[in-house]
Amino acid sequence: MDGGEKSALASELAQVLAMVRELEARMDQDPLPAGARELCAELASSVDRSIRIARSCCVDSLASGAGSPRSDGGNATAAQSKRRQGTPCVRRQLRTASVQDAAALDDGLSWRKYGQKDILGAKYPRSYFRCTHRHSQGCLATKHVQRADGDPLLHDVVYHGAHTCAQAAHPSAQQLRQELQLQPGHGHGAHEDQDQGASTPALETECLRAGLLEPTTPYSFASAAAAGAGADFAGCFPLLSPTALDWQLRSSHPAGSLGVGIGMEFETQFEELFTNATEPFQWDLYADN
DNA sequence: TACATTTGACCACA
DNA sequence: TGTGGTCAAATGTA
Numbered sequence: 001m002d003g004g005e006k007s008a009l010a011s012e013l014a015q016v017l018a019m020v021r022e023l024e025a026r027m028d029q030d031p032l033p034a035g036a037r038e039l040c041a042e043l044a045s046s047v048d049r050s051i052r053i054a055r056s057c058c059v060d061s062l063a064s065g066a067g068s069p070r071s072d073g074g075n076a077t078a079a080q081s082k083r084r085q086g087t088p089c090v091r092r093q094l095r096t097a098s099v100q101d102a103a104a105l106d107d108g109l110s111w112r113k114y115g116q117k118d119i120l121g122a123k124y125p126r127s128y129f130r131c132t133h134r135h136s137q138g139c140l141a142t143k144h145v146q147r148a149d150g151d152p153l154l155h156d157v158v159y160h161g162a163h164t165c166a167q168a169a170h171p172s173a174q175q176l177r178q179e180l181q182l183q184p185g186h187g188h189g190a191h192e193d194q195d196q197g198a199s200t201p202a203l204e205t206e207c208l209r210a211g212l213l214e215p216t217t218p219y220s221f222a223s224a225a226a227a228g229a230g231a232d233f234a235g236c237f238p239l240l241s242p243t244a245l246d247w248q249l250r251s252s253h254p255a256g257s258l259g260v261g262i263g264m265e266f267e268t269q270f271e272e273l274f275t276n277a278t279e280p281f282q283w284d285l286y287a288d289n
Numbered sequence: 290t291a292c293a294t295t296t297g298a299c300c301a302c303a
Numbered sequence: 304t305g306t307g308g309t310c311a312a313a314t315g316t317a
Contacts, residue, residue, distance in 0.1 A: 113294055115309060128308070132293090144308090294315070301308085 090159045090179040093148075108172045109163065111143060123149040131165055139165035141173075 111129035118125045124147035131139040141163045148154035162168070162177040 112292090114311095116295075117307065117309095120306065126307085130309090142308095290317105292316085295313080297310105297312095299308105299310075302306090303304100 090176055092157045094155045094157055095153050109167050109170055119146065122146065131163060131167070133165035133167065137165035139163055
């Protein structure tokens with residue numbers, strides 16, 4: 001990371017900090033002031049920019065194997081990668097508000113659970129879902145959901161195959177299809193092709209810069225993890241991206257219902273953002289400037 | 290009654 | 304042979 005990038009990152013983070021403080025102050029007010037939502041969105045995009053800067057700087061060190069291994073639930077993915085060769089997949093991580101909260105895992109598509117399996121080395125079992133319309137419409141889309149070892153609120157969701165049923169028109173399904181099509185070779189899993197596509201992180205960065213990858217979508221590890229460079233690049237971002245955080249806040253607190261409780265939840269998630277991100281980013285930037 | 294979930298068993302792959 | 308992925312019967316629920 002050169003000096004310019006460091007200062008760009010430091011500047012972004014300084015903005016984030018200022019906005020968090022402001023948001024914190026506004027959270028005490030009831031009802032929530034009009035600007036709070038906008039501030040959340042700004043906050044999200046600012047952290048998102050920070051992550052992009054950090055990511056573009058970290059890729060090289062990650063490619064050389066210097067990246068930190070997955071800290072949560074990732075020990076099972078190596079074995080998993082032996083399976084489903086030839087099926088493109090998209091991986092996401094979603095955080096729920098509580099252990100019982102399943103709403104945050106709802107992607108708007110209808111799934112039917114068809115199995116659950118204890119995974120070697122994983123603390124929590126993996127659940128297997130397939131499209132409800134598998135039999136009626138021959139839709140072969142499936143997804144696997146597994147709770148992270150280190151953080152029970154964090155769920156690893158792996159999607160296999162695009163929806164071909166009536167749900168294919170759903171925004172979530174279309175987004176998934178787009179991400180699946182971004183898979184190198186369109187036939188390898190996100191974490192399956194660690195031996196190819198070293199240029200993919202650059203591609204992703206370019207897409208992000210060009211606005212081809214919508215920052216408003218839930219954070220996907222697909223292209224990052226698909227990159228050979230990031231052998232397990234996803235593990236370097238052990239939490240939701242701020243954009244996904246924003247998305248979650250929006251989805252779990254629909255318009256008008258953004259209540260008092262959000263303050264604590266938001267605060268907790270940001271606390272995690274800063275504490276968890278410290279290692280992978282190694283941001284001693286303030287000391288550095 | 291229809292549909293979803295649970296769970297033990299089976300299969301395929303490395 | 305061990306493990307992940309899937310099947311299908313049993314069970315639960317609206």
